[in-house]
Amino acid sequence: MQLLFSKLLSGMWPHHDAVAKRSSNLYADFKQNLDITKYTTSGQEDRRVENKKTKRNESPVKTNGTTSTSQASGAAANWKNSQEPVKYDQPISQQPVAAPVTVAKAYPDVMCGSHLKTPEDLTGFPTFPSGTKSSLMRNLSRDIWNKYANEKDRYGFSFKQAIFSGCKNTDSGIGVYAGSDDSYEKFADFFDLIIEDYHKHKKTDKHASDMNSSRLNAPPFSEEDAKMIKSTRIRVGRNLDGFPLGPGITNEQRIQIEKNVV
Numbered sequence: 001m002q003l004l005f006s007k008l009l010s011g012m013w014p015h016h017d018a019v020a021k022r023s024s025n026l027y028a029d030f031k032q033n034l035d036i037t038k039y040t041t042s043g044q045e046d047r048r049v050e051n052k053k054t055k056r057n058e059s060p061v062k063t064n065g066t067t068s069t070s071q072a073s074g075a076a077a078n079w080k081n082s083q084e085p086v087k088y089d090q091p092i093s094q095q096p097v098a099a100p101v102t103v104a105k106a107y108p109d110v111m112c113g114s115h116l117k118t119p120e121d122l123t124g125f126p127t128f129p130s131g132t133k134s135s136l137m138r139n140l141s142r143d144i145w146n147k148y149a150n151e152k153d154r155y156g157f158s159f160k161q162a163i164f165s166g167c168k169n170t171d172s173g174i175g176v177y178a179g180s181d182d183s184y185e186k187f188a189d190f191f192d193l194i195i196e197d198y199h200k201h202k203k204t205d206k207h208a209s210d211m212n213s214s215r216l217n218a219p220p221f222s223e224e225d226a227k228m229i230k231s232t233r234i235r236v237g238r239n240l241d242g243f244p245l246g247p248g249i250t251n252e253q254r255i256q257i258e259k260n261v262v
Contacts, residue, residue: 112167119160122149126167136166136175139193148190153182157248162187174198179248181239 029036107124112132116122125145128137140163148159157179166175176194178184184191192203201207221229239245240260243253 110167112170114168116164116168119158119164122160122164122167126163128170132170134166134170134172134175135194135197136163136172137170139190139197144190148187151186153180153186153248155180155182155244155248157183157244159187159190161247162190177247178245180244183245183248 026036109127110116110122110124112126112128125142126140128134150159152158161177161179162183163176165177166172169175174194176191178191196202220226240257243249243257249257
């Protein structure tokens with residue numbers, strides 16, 4: 001059998017008749033329990049097989065008129081390596097793949113004016129015509145716009161709704177409306193500026209409430225001034241907790257407020 005395998009490994013298929021005959025004799029002796037050690041090659045056949053492999057791998061290969069042996073030997077080495085099982089001493093690790101960077105789409109600035117119909121018309125940073133003097137125009141920066149342009153308070157009132165009146169009516173003095181008490185918190189970086197601009201009340205200031213009338217400095221009117229006064233009205237406005245303010249309230253919420261109050 002060793003002879004048979006050595007013949008096959010050496011690629012001696014033209015001598016298959018000799019291989020077959022000797023294999024047949026070996027098998028017959030084996031069945032009769034005769035000595036089959038005479039069929040061993042004592043290493044001579046193995047050496048001849050190796051010599052044939054070496055000669056085949058080192059045979060010159062002509063490429064563009066030149067002779068090269070490296071291609072044949074390299075191919076043989078690659079074939080041998082490809083037959084060996086791959087061993088992984090360490091677990092295969094993959095380099096982390098960076099997440100794709102999403103760049104926000106830049107929209108062109110929007111010129112404010114009466115042509116604006118809805119808050120959704122504010123598709124880009126609002127710019128104001130010459131002569132606009134509103135608090136909105138003075139305090140709306142690009143940083144604030146980029147931060148709040150697509151934001152809403154907890155009642156669903158959007159930043160665009162808050163500034164839309166001042167964008168449409170560029171002759172406004174303030175131009176900003178809060179949709180609910182939460183608007184002051186949600187859009188705090190903007191409303192703090194508006195409040196300070198109009199009331200001169202900074203974010204760090206504290207509001208003092210004193211309902212003791214005796215501490216009021218209210219000297220009586222002169223007789224001449226008193227003649228000009230026909231009537232006096234004191235208006236007090238209150239908001240119900242859990243409901244948005246006028247600019248952000250719905251019809252259903254108005255009906256519910258009526259039921260609660262009446």
